[in-house]
Amino acid sequence: MKMIRIKRVGNISMGLVLIAFGVILFLSQFNGISVLKTASGVWPIILILLGIEILWCRYASKDENTSIKYDLFSIFTVLVILMFNLGIYAAEETGIMNRVQQMFLSEHYNIDVSLNEYALDEGLKKIIIDDTDNLVIRSSDDNRISGIAKLYVYASSKKDAEDLSSSEHLRYKRSGDTLYIYSVSNKENNYSYSMSKGTELFIPQNVEVEIMNCRNIDLIYADFSNKWTIDGVNTINIRLEKMSDVRINAFVESIDSLYGNIKWSFDSFGEYTNGEGANHINILNSGNVVVNEV
Incomplete structure (x- = not known):
């Protein structure tokens, strides 16, 4: 009784695949080759190598008692190694790896930045401030609008946080004798963002002011x-x-929306007068109003 010899096919071709893949990974570190594009273009070579190995084994084994079987374990192991490495490079090339690193390295920073200023001329009669979150307003001694923005910044370093908060935070637009002031929306890049916690604004004393849609x-x-x-x-x-x-x-x-240490009078609307009441503050469509005299 003749013994049947078994030759396994797949370990040689899979070894060559690992060598070729290692060479591609090595070269990609020096000349910027895209591992994903290269791998997606040359993957049919795996089938070619496997087919060549099968044909060679058939040709080299003229003994009829030789049986050829696929080395499925080697093929499976090599494919797992390839998929794992390609997954890592895919995460790097698409930026996912950088995002994960930034998630672990980034911190929150509280930064105060000076606002871009605006000088008023005699022809400007009114200021309209629209759509800001938390706003503190004080009087200015000169004829100039200035202020400070308090920012909450998420970034990988203090320098990145300062760079992200360095651009303008208010936008000015003049129309005739009216100046419109808008807050600039939150800024972000791929891995960092900044958002406003509040704005402290200094406004000239003798210009009419209208504030709308603020928190x-x-x-x-x-x-x-x-x-x-x-x-x-x-x-x-x-x-x-x-x-x-x-x-x-x-x-x-109702008067239930009026608070503070002053004495409100209420008859269809809340009213308070100090001195002769030469200057007016009109409050419309708003929530709670708190007035304290100091």
Whole structure:
């Protein structure tokens, strides 16, 4: 009885595949070859090598008692190694690996930055501030708008956080005698972002001001001699100096929306007058109004 010899096919071709793949990975580190593109283009070579090995074994084994079987374990192992390495390179080339690294390396930073300033001329009569989050307003001694933005920045380093927060945070647009002020939306790049926690704004004392669609406002009312209109704000906090000459009209649903240490009068709307009430603050379509005199 003749013994049947078994020759396994696949280990030689799979070895050549590993060598070729290693060469591709090695060269990609020096000349910028895309491993994914190269692998997707040459993968049919695996079939060619496997077919050549089968034909060679058939040709070299003229003994009829020789049986050829596929070395499935070697083929499977090599394919797993290839898929694993290609997965790593795919994550690197598509930026997923960098994102994962940034997630572990990034931190949160609180940064205060100076706002881009705007000089007013005599022809400007009104300022309209639209769509900001948390706003603190103080009077300015000169005829210039300035301020500070408080930012919450997520970045991989303090330098990256400062770079992300270095651009403008307010946008000015003038139309006739009116200046419009808009907040610039949150900034981000691939791995970092910044968002505003609040803005402190210094405004000239004698220019009419209108504020619309803001979340919260803290108005430090001192030395102003102008008219204010506040419309569509969730919470309004006003701190008055005792010597302020101002009248506040708060058009709210009930006196339950009016707070503070002043004595409100209410007859269809809240009203408070200090001094002769020469300067007006009109509050429309807003939530709670808190006025404290200091």
